[in-house]
Amino acid sequence: MAADPLTLPVDDEAQAALAAHGLRMELLDPGDDAQVRAWMEADSRGFHDAAPDDATIELVSGDFAGSRTVAVRDDSLTDPRVPVGTITSWPAAMTVPGGEVTGWAISGVTVAPTHRRRGIARAMVDAELRAAVAAELPVAILTVSEATIYTRYGFGPAAWTAALEVQAKRAGWLGAETPGRVQLVERATAMETARELLPAARRATPGDVQVVGHRFDRLFGSRTDEPELRRRRFVRYDDEDGVPRGLAVYVVGEEDPADFTSHVVEVRHLATTTDDAYRALWRYLLELDLVRTVRAPLRSTDEPLRWLVRDQRAIRTTELREHLWVRVLDPVAAFSARTYGASGRLALRVTDPAGYADGSFVIHATEGFAPRVARAGAGSDVPTLELPVDLLGSLYLGGVSAVTLARAGRITEVTPGAALAADRLLRGSEPPLLATWF
Missing domain, CATH: 3.40.630.30 (Gcn5-related N-acetyltransferase (GNAT))
Incomplete structure (x- = not known):
């Protein structure tokens, strides 16, 4: 049974990793005004913004009740009230070709400049991915301030502006x-x-x-x-x-x-x-x-x-x-939620160090209808691609050509012509677009 990600306790694995550096993780209490203010101050500091005024805090604070918001603290500081790490996440509807999925939207990821290189970002993001998996959400999504960070967590650029x-x-x-x-x-x-x-x-x-x-x-x-x-x-x-x-x-x-x-x-x-x-x-x-x-x-x-x-x-x-980044957590659920531009079959062999999307699965698509997607060994008669999990996210919405990625050497055609077969199925009539920030 899927867990409610908003009520999950602090992640034990992340807590243990942070404890090795004298840090601790806790969930924000949305009803505690002092905690909310301190978290927002840390978030603003992380993005080099001015400290939030009372009106901004009042405007934003209502969102915390519908989010899973985490603070990482260093109790050895003179004033430990302001976190040294922040992250917030919530379930959000995202449009996919022919339908939509509920993704785990991640935002507000900051680490204090005094606490870099202590594994804070890794602990926070990994914990949120585990929360999304526990909630049986097929993808995690985010927008980024730096384009070189999130590939290490399995995210790939999926929509450009x-x-x-x-x-x-x-x-x-x-x-x-x-x-x-x-x-x-x-x-x-x-x-x-x-x-x-x-x-x-x-x-x-x-x-x-x-x-x-x-x-x-x-x-x-x-x-x-x-x-x-x-x-x-x-x-x-x-x-x-x-x-x-x-x-x-x-x-x-x-x-x-x-x-x-x-x-x-x-x-x-x-x-x-x-x-x-x-x-x-x-x-x-x-x-x-x-x-x-x-x-x-x-x-x-x-x-x-x-x-x-x-x-x-x-x-x-x-x-x-690139604007929207997608991390596929459940390939079967994610690719079953969208429709396809042609009829055919495609096998994808995915490498995912975290294990969530690792393995092979086959898409059996009929143009304009819900597909059959299943984990399986790739058959010799099925066009097959090998790719890392971040590029699985890039291909998911049809925003990048598999042929382009193959020419760049980023994915491998196990079967000659598999990249072209992937484009016929995955590419839509218009490029994906995220028209806002989150």
Whole structure:
């Protein structure tokens, strides 16, 4: 029977590893305001942020009741109240091709600079993976500040994002007319709309993860004492029947105070559930008066916007990076939860030092339907790949080509042509995208 990961006690193995360094691990009591404040101070310090003020603590603290939050302490310090290690995790719905899974979302991983090289990160992350396995969750997921850390725990980059910068007036609109209407809405209306629209948009986007708690509130600037958040604007697209189908959150700023026509639009979030909504909201943003530049982070690597303007050179990709990392814990459950782009069979031989996903399993796929996936020895008539567990996570959502990984020497074709067979099954019609941070 699956355990409730939020109620699991401190991990014995991690506790023993930390004790060898004079440290101890404990679960945060979400009802203890002093513990919550100290944990948040340590988390902010780890990411070089300012210490949280009372309003931030009030905004975030409600999330701890739905999370498994861990602090590592050094009782020998003059003030041991502030942890020397932090991590928090919770179950989160993630879209996969043709469906969704509940993943173990991991965040807030920090180690005090005074306590590096004592195995704190290893103990914390390993403990959370064991908690996810005990809860029978098929994958763990995270976003990272450093791209070289999490492969050692079996995570692989699985979804990439592009940051776009558009010279708005040069671009020139080419897209078709849309039958609905665009309207500016107040913050409260935008939040009410988003509670239904964001989950619908997320379910249509492989790799996207549900936005909950303070991350949802901050998206809409609920901290109105922060100047940038007060300046957020909200524009909604309604279809011909008046049903909201898209929402954009943006800020307008000055680039050159001496030139009132050189404003910059920063798109904080754009979610749509129809193509009409996508076109209408992008047209609105690009045709705002007195605006020279529109910037949008966390966009798809295959953004349709490029085909909606006359001059594609007016759109520049300023950043391309991996964003979502996936760690497969149960290959059978994970690969059974998604659908496939073709019919066929594929065998994967996975090396996982931690043992969770180690071994061989075979996917029997029928295009568009739930597959049969089972642990098995690879048969000679089944296209077979050998790969490490981190790259299993990279292939899971179809965000990278198995042919590319084979050419790079990162995976091995046991059967000639197995990489191409994998791409036919695993690759989707659009690249996976995580449109937020967590």
